[in-house]
Amino acid sequence: MDEDRQINTQELLEKYDKEYHYRQKLGKWGWIVAFLGVSLTLFHLYTGFFGTFQTQIQGAVHLGTALGIIFLLFPARKGWHRKQTTVPWYDILLAFIALYVVYHKIIFFDELLQNRISGYSFFDTIVSIIGILLVLEATRRTVGIPIIIVASIAILYTIFGKYIPTQLLSHPGFAIERIANYLWYRESGVFGTPIQISAKFIFLFLFFGVVLVQTGIGKFFNDLAFALTGRFTGGTAKAAVAASALQGMVSGSSVGNTVASGSFTIPMMKNAGFKPAFAAATEASASTGGQIMPPLMGAAAFIMMEYIGVPYSTIMLAALIPALLYFTGIFMGTHFEAKKQGIFGLPKSQLPPLKKIMVRYGYMLLPLIIIIVTLLSGFTPQRAALFGIGSAYLVSFVRKESRLNLRQTVKMFEQGARVALPVIAAVATAGIIAGVISMTGLGSKFAAGIIALAGETLILALFFTMIACIVLGMGLPTTANYVVTATIAAPALINEFGLTAIAVHMFVFYFGIVADITPPVCLAAYAGAGIARANPFKTGVIAVKLAIAAFIIPYIFVYNPILVLVDVAPIPLIIAIATALIGMMAVSSAMIGFFVRTMNMFERIILFLAGIMLITPQKAIDIVGIVMIGAMWFWQKRRPDGDQRLSAKNREEVKL
Known part of the structure; x- marks a missing residue:
């Protein structure tokens, strides 16, 4: 320990x-x-x-x-x-x-x-x-280096396109001076939409996150999470999920949030009895989800706003239900693993008192509340960020321990710029790639390739797009990955299959993010494994199991956009959310292998299929799914229990 x-x-x-x-x-x-x-x-x-x-x-x-x-x-x-x-x-x-x-x-x-x-x-x-x-x-x-390789290949493609043998990808080619001037002086290259959105919105929201960190909100989130969930079964893991969701929506960095939260939560999970790889995977998957968690989300969400042409509040609301399902899946996964291993909650004496925390530090939530209210009231993201920054700075003066003096304030301003540097560089290079796509017509060529490969079958087109997003995400930051896939793949799905724009853009956004926990290049999982001293690849596999919602939900909201709040009515929406939550519970149970009791492979497959049926917002299929889950519960209740829990001795071995 x-x-x-x-x-x-x-x-x-x-x-x-x-x-x-x-x-x-x-x-x-x-x-x-x-x-x-x-x-x-x-x-x-x-x-x-x-x-x-x-x-x-x-x-x-x-x-x-x-x-x-x-x-x-x-x-x-x-x-x-x-x-x-x-x-x-x-x-x-x-x-x-x-x-x-x-x-x-x-x-x-x-x-x-x-x-x-x-x-x-x-x-x-x-x-x-x-x-x-x-x-x-x-x-x-x-x-x-990976993003540089992609950008360099794109530039070489622009120069030597006429030498490519396949007619699908070939083009006449361009002179170097024309390419350089186009990418540097026009609005479709380095100084295109990505850098413009970064200069208008992203920098301010990144600085808002810095201000929140300086006020000690990270510790408050941790204490709040443990106070809310620590006493339940597997409380340390559930608290880690809740804390990472809260911190992740502010930081927007999968690896950074994994290390910041994980240095505290992973040892606690191990001490409670969770295996090292599972503890690391829990933290990594929850931290990665911070980029899809409203109100702030990742930097790519602001670029999505410009690409689709909708207010940021629309993006934020569209992301709400998928994010809820994502974290529900991880939360339930930790619950079933805790039940499987016999890991209980922390005693009340070891938990921070909720009432005391809220009375003493509840005011720290004010900046986030102001951001949400401002965005939903129709103000621009810039104005919302400014209100959030101002309120966060003012609340720091409430208590002496969070009060910022002049030196600390200047340092905070410098840190605001430092945090933004990788994002600025990444979106500038993403602009180069997007400019090449615009110059060469690669977007339409790629779209034609996807449609030809998929045989005009939507599910195959979505699958190939998913693979492209994950592969690109292994080398590109989320923002750059989104710019590339939104420029190349999204138009094909929207124009050729008549899909809803926001659902398609959320689809490519999601799969660019989950690359951080998808083996073999799963940096957030590797970082968590470094803290837990666990096998990195095994940690990545477990993280994928816990974050299974991120691989399922995007397909569902593409086929039925009600989950991203398109063409909704109150009653159908409530039913869709309720059944989807139950479905995620079943899917998570199947991935862990425990429901009422430990399940065999046949039972896991049945419960997984039942969960998928419930996530799909269609009444007839929902009813079948509920019947299957009910039957599985009844079957497991009648089946002999057996020794499903770890002995005290085994739990001590897990800690070691």
Whole structure:
């Protein structure tokens, strides 16, 4: 237990999350990083309140300042962030070049607009080529190499498309200067929709999350979760799920949330009797779900708002029921595992008192409530984020322990920029990929390929899209993955099969996220396994079992969009939610292998099918599912029990 608590969370974050590979010692350049970071945060607060600049200018300030900070903060190679005692000269040079080539768009804004008609100069072309290369290098440093490979292949495809033998993917090809100018100066490339949404909305919401963390809301969420669920069967695991859901919707980082919450919850789960791999998988799957948990969700949700052309409140409400089902599945999975292993809740003496917590710290929920009310009232996401930031900062003054002095406030402003750096770099590179798709017509080609491969069968088209999302998600951050799949695959599903836009976009969004827990590349599961000292691959397999809802629900709401609140009526919606929750209970039970008693394979298959029938919002199928679950309950009640629970000795062995 003590050994588990002493786990170095920073080492785990550095191992599994590229964004933590920043320099520990900056020397005098630390002041420059702080100045640029605080300036970037103040710029977004100013434009959020008074209105944004023209999109190209807003995006240039957003990306240019971020690139300057990245080259000063992140070293060229892994491991150098601990060794270097200051910023080397070549990174200082790259930082200032990056600042210039991006701010070049602002300095010569009117001329560049005119050059769209008359043609770009040789110097403009050189600037665009350098700018694209610096974006790719900054992304490599902050996010990792896989996304760079995808972007590089996309650019090479644009140049050498005429040499591709298959007619489906070939195209005439483009000159390098035309590609560079298109991707750098047009609205379909680096400075396209992803970077524009990042500059308008995403940065402010990421900063809101930083403000909440600084006020100590993470500890409050943990205490609240344990007070609510700790006394029930398998209480430590259920508390971990609840705490991760609350923290995840603020942080939006699967790996970061797994390590932050898991360093506390995983040892407690192991001590209660859960096996190490199961404890790690519980934390990883719950933390990953934070990106689909309203009100904040992941950064990609804000880009989805722009792609579909609906208010963010619509996205938030559409995500509510699927997120509820996702966490219900994990919650029930931990319940049945606890019943199977004979793991009970914590005694009341070991739990924080709920009433005392709410009386003393309940005010910390105010910023989240303000965000939700503001969004649902029809205000813009920018205004909602500003209200949330302001209220979070003000409530920090309620108690001395959370009160921020001037130094801490300045540090918080700098941290707001630091947190956003990987997202900014990722969406800029995603813009490159999206620009290539636009230039070459790859989207329509890919759509034609999916339809041809699926034989115009919807279920096959969805399956192939799911595989593409998961494979891309193994190398791309969720935001970049969503941009690519929403640009390539979503239009095919919407146009060819007549599906609802929001259901399709939520479909690709979901499967991009679950890549974080899907073997073999399941970084959140690996991080959890590092804390639990468990087998990483086994942890990933268990995480998939617990998060099975994420693999089922998207298919259901594509076929029947009532679960994403499209064409709903109150009574059918209530029935759909109730039956879906019961269905998730049955599916989770089947995945764990325990219902009333431990189940054999035949019983698990029957209960799994019954659960699927109930999740599908169709009355006749729901009735069949309920009958099957009832029959299984009656059958298991009559079957002899046997020794299904761990002895005290075995539970001690599990702890070890």
